[in-house]
Amino acid sequence: MGLHSVSWSVNVSALDQMKLIEDSLRWIAGEKSSIEITKDKSFHGAKQYYIEAKNNNKKDSQKSLERLGGEVLREILELGVQTRVDENKLFHIRLELSELVRGEVSLANEKTVSSTVKGKFKIESYPGDSTIKVISNLIEELIDSAK
Secondary structure, X not given: OOEEEEEEEEEEXXXXXXXXXXXXXXXXXXXXXXXXXXXXXXXXXOEEEEEEEEEOOHHXXXXXXXXXXXXXXXXXXXXXXXXHEOOOOEEEEEEEHHHHOOOOOOEOOOOOOOOEEEEEEEEOOOOOOOHHHHHHHHHHHHHHHHO
């Protein structure tokens, strides 16, 4: 068992370097991901965009999780996977956007003040399976294979 799909999304202003952010999302989601850009206005009326990279390929979704790197995956396990899984079998993660566009991966936390990229992984699990165990086992496998 593993993952069904992944999506990475971010809200950006019209002043941000959209192509750089789009390329970063495509890298983390996988080259075969689809990119959707939605134009909107912020609460105060300024132009903003919502960029989402989706990948429905199981293998590519797992590779997206693997791209986080061993250090970040270990950090996720240490902080507790259970706080990141919801009732819809989605595993949630946030990364610092400024680090991602530089080609580095860094978990966002409650102290992060810069923009973040939100990742949602659909966990492949079936009745009787613990989604927490499924994602924890997958993360441990990815850490072991990176050694």
